[in-house]
Amino acid sequence: MTACKPRPLAPPFTKMSTTWRPWLLRADRTTRRSSHGSRQAEDALARHTAYLHGLVDDPDHIFLVTGDGKRVSGFVIGRLVPAPPVYDPGGLTCLVDDFAVGSVDAWPSLGPVLLRDVSRAAAARGAVQVVVVSGRHDQPKRLALQAAGLVPATEWWIGLIDSV
Numbered sequence: 001m002t003a004c005k006p007r008p009l010a011p012p013f014t015k016m017s018t019t020w021r022p023w024l025l026r027a028d029r030t031t032r033r034s035s036h037g038s039r040q041a042e043d044a045l046a047r048h049t050a051y052l053h054g055l056v057d058d059p060d061h062i063f064l065v066t067g068d069g070k071r072v073s074g075f076v077i078g079r080l081v082p083a084p085p086v087y088d089p090g091g092l093t094c095l096v097d098d099f100a101v102g103s104v105d106a107w108p109s110l111g112p113v114l115l116r117d118v119s120r121a122a123a124a125r126g127a128v129q130v131v132v133v134s135g136r137h138d139q140p141k142r143l144a145l146q147a148a149g150l151v152p153a154t155e156w157w158i159g160l161i162d163s164v
Contacts, residue, residue: 074101094122111144
């Protein structure tokens with residue numbers, strides 16, 4: 001796969017139409033397979049679509065996408081946030097919660113490119129660090145993050161209240 005240059009979300013990718021439907025359906029299936037017992041909302045696909053639409057124009061978000069003009073091959077969404085009050089990194093944090101590529105094989109090549117570009121855009125807006133959320137089970141993504149120079153800082157352990 002040839003890596004495309006990530007760019008700010010713009011036509012043809014701004015419409016949550018056929019170009020985004022496979023990504024939304026994949027997120028939908030992932031949520032259904034949740035290992036921690038959460039139930040998916042009946043209208044999860046519609047909610048996720050509306051959520052992504054809301055991020056496009058949000059000034060605190062950086063939404064980059066790459067693809068061939070007909071289909072999305074990867075995207076990253078960074079949110080500029082202040083660091084927790086007990087830390088002082090010297091500027092804003094770019095929190096990356098939504099970050100995906102089209103196939104597992106694309107993580108080594110496209111993952112670091114998307115991460116680099118969202119980090120550069122965030123730095124231009126005052127961010128000094130990037131924090132990326134990744135599932136423990138997502139080894140290809142974790143390897144791409146490691147190759148980009150990131151290190152794991154914490155893990156979140158979750159469970160249903162009545163099972164604790």
